Amino acid sequence: MRFFRVKKLFKAMAVGVCGILAAGIIAGCGSDSSSEGVNNGVLKVGVTNFADTLEPTQNFFGWVVMRYGLGECLTKFDAKMNIQPWLAESWSISDDHLTWTFKIREGVKFSNGNPLTAEGVKASIERAFAKNNRAATFFEYESITAEGQNLIIRTKKPLPNMPGYLADPLFIIVDTKAEAEGRDFSKEGPICTGPYMVKSFVKEKSVMERNPNYWDGEVPFETVEIPSIDDPNTRAMSLQSGEVDVAVNIAAGDIDLFKNNDRFDLDEISSLRVVVARINQKGLLGDAKVRAAFIQGCDRETYNNVLLKGTFLPGSAPIPPSLDYGFDQLKDPNSYNPDNAKKLLDEAGWKDTDGDGIRDKDGRPLRVEFIVYNGRAELPLYAEAVQADMKKIGIDVVIKNVDYNLLDQIGIKGEYDLLISNITTANTGDPEIFLNWYWRTNVNGDNPQNGSGYSNPELDAVFARLATEFDKEQRRQLIIQAQQIIMNDGAALFLGYPVTNIISSKALKGVHMFPSDYYWITHEIAPAK
């Protein structure tokens, strides 16, 4: 009986712990599995939310306002990134290409019942300019005026892509009258025109409710609950358990759980992004043959389909296939061909004379520096795959890992042989800015992002025409032409295009992923019945 009291205490504790667990289990039994929820007017969507408030002009929070089905713009992008009318019914441009007229849709009301007028739209756009410096990076206006239901924007320079700029969530139309009457958008949420409106919002969870004044047909759900589930494994599990009905961006490792599954629908699309390695022409890769050999040695099919399990599409052109810019008609002169790559290197005079497996010329090894950052999981993977492939053809690739914050300056100063980035090509629906930024000739620092020394007068001529071309089809042809020149010159190594996905329970219909990534919850998502 020496330890009698200890044993008794231990037993008591054990009973206590069991008791707590049991209580938890009993309490837990009420947990609901919710395809009934969908039919009872409640939609649950698992997302990752980065926004601290729902004020559309703060940082990039407008993206969330639009994704949650609250806010709408004058225009929107369709599944091919073509611009479609939204709160603006139609638009036109004057003959001098400086005055845009947008006809604001009749009969639209804000969620508080106030009617949408051109005057209100003007106030909302001016508000965006006053509150966020980013607005001026899209366009600068000379004047905005309202005439009846027409909104007239005059610009100093011709801006062919104005309707695309106004589709950016920064220009979500809000009711500035409500703000003037005392509503604090960043605390209580904005008043917009979307199918849902804010009931409650904290960063971790938002609850939306039906906008009774919605203009575009019936709103299917009474309530939409949107928990932010940041861990991808947890997000997949809550979708499997039925805790959420829709989840956005399920990770590569989990996606097979939902593919060809009779409980779920999967919608995948390549986004607007491209993973590109910029190539510096001031170093060893300045030799066109070495550059071509480098690109031809990279087995991009395998990187994307095998290493990244199909979460990326194989790259070849600057602009991903989700955009309608001739991806299929472009010819890649540097598609995977390791034998030809070796031949090119021989021709360029690089031979392995000392037998160490790395080619050399005039006593100098063929060694290049590949700069990557760790912020995105796929980037180091790509770099290592390229390194392994290059070894096979006798090029030594040294991978250097840097902090994301340094990337911008490295790019501007041109302190690299290859520099990776994962970048949006056309968040306004038009890739002109992106193409210009990296490949237009940099004369005395007038195009700082092109730090690679790449310059082609033929391409510059295409860019010059693009800057003033307003015809949509002409623009498309010019952009295709520009891409082909970039590819022919081997100006960069296009590694792949990320695929985004949205997965939904079969109890729902109308769930789609758009390339622009702005539209998640729409009024088209409804019970399948």
Next chain:
Amino acid sequence: MLVTVIGVSFLTFCLTYLAPGDPALMLLEAGDTIVSQETIEKTRKEMGLDKPFLVQYGNWVAGAVQGDMGMSYSAKKPVTEKLAEGFAGTLLLAGVTVVLILLISIPLGIFSAVHQNKLADYLVRIFSFIGVSMPSFWIGLILLYIFGLKLGLFPIASASVTAKGIVLPAVTLAIYQSAKYTRQVRTVILEELHQDYVTGARARGLSEGTILWKHVLPNAVLPLITLLGMSVGWLLGGVAVIEMVFSWPGIGNMAVRAITMRDYPLIEGFVLWISIVYMLINFAVDISYSYLDPKLRKGVRA
């Protein structure tokens, strides 16, 4: 105490200032869009980032003294409000976890010390060893898989502070922490059991139970409280990994994001919070010493 707070805040300011990266750039390019140099300069100016380092620090101190911790860059909200948002979740999780740790580790530690080198002791040690070695996010995912997905007993991602939602994160943290703590309890108790006064007490014929409860435990409590204080401090700093796996709203995740976004005011606010928490806990531990240990109490009086 004041010196510590100033030192900590100054060091943090220096480190964030020296770290590469520009908050203005992080804000403007968060959506991977391309922004012109003028816009960046303009934004820097508005945020006061163009001023010299000491002026920036001076401004911050001047505000903080008056209770104004500034505005978070990334959230565009007052820092105090941002900290308060995650506070309830963190406090509750820390509280429940500490109770679980005590309930699990003290009985197990004593049990295993008393049965030293017997089968029970080995079992406890093996389990605590496994518990310490497993990464906590992994335990968390396993628990979620079993109790959330397969058995459906607990919500997987409640994303809010609820009674049901706290069970799994608290148990996950408790498994890891109590595995560590059990070993510490065992060591401390064993140490005490080998002291001369225990031999003396046995010689006087006191029962083992009396020796353990009346003599050993009171002596073992002091070092254990210090260790527990450390755990509590750690928990109150928020455990980002656990918060992320369980979608639990707390301040750990917020702090990690503040660092990646170079959100100086928010980092400062968080660090200040942590240093105050640690100081208060140390203070509380010291006070409990003098309360629990008559020797110290007398020392104070003398």
